[in-house]
Amino acid sequence: MGFRYFVLFMFLRLFLIVNGRNLSESSSTPINQDLYHSSDALEEQIRDLVSRHPNKLKIETIKTQNKGYLAEISVVTYSHSNNEIDNKSKFRILLSFGQHGRELITTELALRLLSILSEEQRIPNSDPVFLNRTLDNLVIKVVPMENLNGRKLVEAGDLCERRNGRGVDLNRNWSVDWGKKEKDYDPYEENPGTGPFSEPETQIMRKISQSFDPHVWINVHSGMEALFMPYDHRNITPDGLASHVMRSLLENLNDLHCQGRCLVGSGGGSVGYLAHGTATDYMYEVAKVPMTFTFEIYGDTDASSKDCFKMFNPTDTITFNRVLNDWCGAFFTIFKTAKWRLDGTYSNTSNEKLGKLESIDEYLEGYLMERSSRYGKRTEVLELGMQEIRTYFRLFLLSSVLLMFMFCSRISKSKCTSIRPLA
Numbered sequence: 001m002g003f004r005y006f007v008l009f010m011f012l013r014l015f016l017i018v019n020g021r022n023l024s025e026s027s028s029t030p031i032n033q034d035l036y037h038s039s040d041a042l043e044e045q046i047r048d049l050v051s052r053h054p055n056k057l058k059i060e061t062i063k064t065q066n067k068g069y070l071a072e073i074s075v076v077t078y079s080h081s082n083n084e085i086d087n088k089s090k091f092r093i094l095l096s097f098g099q100h101g102r103e104l105i106t107t108e109l110a111l112r113l114l115s116i117l118s119e120e121q122r123i124p125n126s127d128p129v130f131l132n133r134t135l136d137n138l139v140i141k142v143v144p145m146e147n148l149n150g151r152k153l154v155e156a157g158d159l160c161e162r163r164n165g166r167g168v169d170l171n172r173n174w175s176v177d178w179g180k181k182e183k184d185y186d187p188y189e190e191n192p193g194t195g196p197f198s199e200p201e202t203q204i205m206r207k208i209s210q211s212f213d214p215h216v217w218i219n220v221h222s223g224m225e226a227l228f229m230p231y232d233h234r235n236i237t238p239d240g241l242a243s244h245v246m247r248s249l250l251e252n253l254n255d256l257h258c259q260g261r262c263l264v265g266s267g268g269g270s271v272g273y274l275a276h277g278t279a280t281d282y283m284y285e286v287a288k289v290p291m292t293f294t295f296e297i298y299g300d301t302d303a304s305s306k307d308c309f310k311m312f313n314p315t316d317t318i319t320f321n322r323v324l325n326d327w328c329g330a331f332f333t334i335f336k337t338a339k340w341r342l343d344g345t346y347s348n349t350s351n352e353k354l355g356k357l358e359s360i361d362e363y364l365e366g367y368l369m370e371r372s373s374r375y376g377k378r379t380e381v382l383e384l385g386m387q388e389i390r391t392y393f394r395l396f397l398l399s400s401v402l403l404m405f406m407f408c409s410r411i412s413k414s415k416c417t418s419i420r421p422l423a
């Protein structure tokens with residue numbers, strides 16, 4: 001009799017344990033293996049891709065060790081030319097993904113972007129001839145997985161881990177305003193390390209940025225939908241025209257690829273907390289990269305804060321592909337427009353008169369944007385048209401000035417000088 005009760009009791013207990021485990025599992029979404037690559041599989045896919053396109057892609061792996069802690073980062077370089085000197089004169093873009101281990105979607109975006117660059121996949125509604133022409137003048141370096149050691153911890157089951165393999169947040173380990181702690185500082189999330197650049201991953205990234213000297217830097221994260229520019233450690237954006245150009249690019253991206261949902265502005269001012277020692281602030285302040293951004297590509301605000309996989313990564317196929325397509329589209333808009341936006345800035349700063357043309361540029365852009373939104377979609381043709389209109393406008397102004405000059409030199413001097421304001 002007693003034995004029968006014992007068996008019944010054990011059976012009930014087993015039932016509860018199994019049910020309990022099921023309950024805890026359902027409150028924490030596991031990694032969707034059908035959608036997401038493991039870090040090893042992702043690395044393999046990228047290596048295979050590079051070996052299939054040696055004329056456009058190359059890969060190198062950089063390793064650094066510090067106090068027995070080894071880190072390695074692979075960098076893929078996309079260029080139509082293998083000539084280093086040729087590449088130095090091109091427009092250079094540096095993109096980093098997977099700085100935080102738990103943000104798996106960002107590394108998938110790196111793979112998708114490289115597939116599109118290699119032309120094995122396409123962005124919906126894009127013209128491959130136009131893309132090729134744009135890409136001809138660019139060198140793009142992609143770091144698909146900045147934090148491999150942290151990612152391994154996530155894959156081993158610690159789905160909320162964002163730090164590197166020894167507990168340091170790689171986006172707090174840079175030198176600008178390093179180590180400053182806010183009132184809500186959480187060592188689990190934001191441990192900045194023992195000093196600026198204490199971590200080999202950050203050292204490697206700094207080395208890449210120093211040798212590559214990019215014009216554009218983008219640090220790709222997830223957890224929300226946002227397009228951030230400096231500063232992260234202050235709640236303002238920098239002064240000056242370059243800052244203005246960055247913001248107008250981000251607003252353009254928000255309209256075109258984020259359906260206006262993304263937060264746009266300084267990281268520190270928009271996200272609700274200040275972050276010290278970030279990569280983007282370093283790239284802007286110290287490395288003097290003229291365009292520096294942090295993109296937050298996806299976030300599930302309804303997910304429980306303990307359900308990290310769901311909070312930081314899409315869990316269904318439709319959302320997964322939508323996120324990858326939208327953000328690849330955003331990158332290509334940057335590839336197409338960042339250079340002429342920056343060219344405008346530099347010519348403006350060197351010439352006061354051209355400064356006025358910037359406002360004409362803005363006027364035209366605003367006008368065309370308004371028109372495009374009224375008529376539904378903004379096309380590449382429209383963008384090309386805008387560039388042409390700008391060129392014609394400049395030529396028109398230049399010829400007007402020349403005509404005025406010729407006119408003045410022909411008629412009497414007194415008449416010409418009479419239209420000048422009196423001192």
Ligand SMILES: [Zn+2]
Nearest residue numbers: 100103221222
């Ligand atoms: Zn992050």
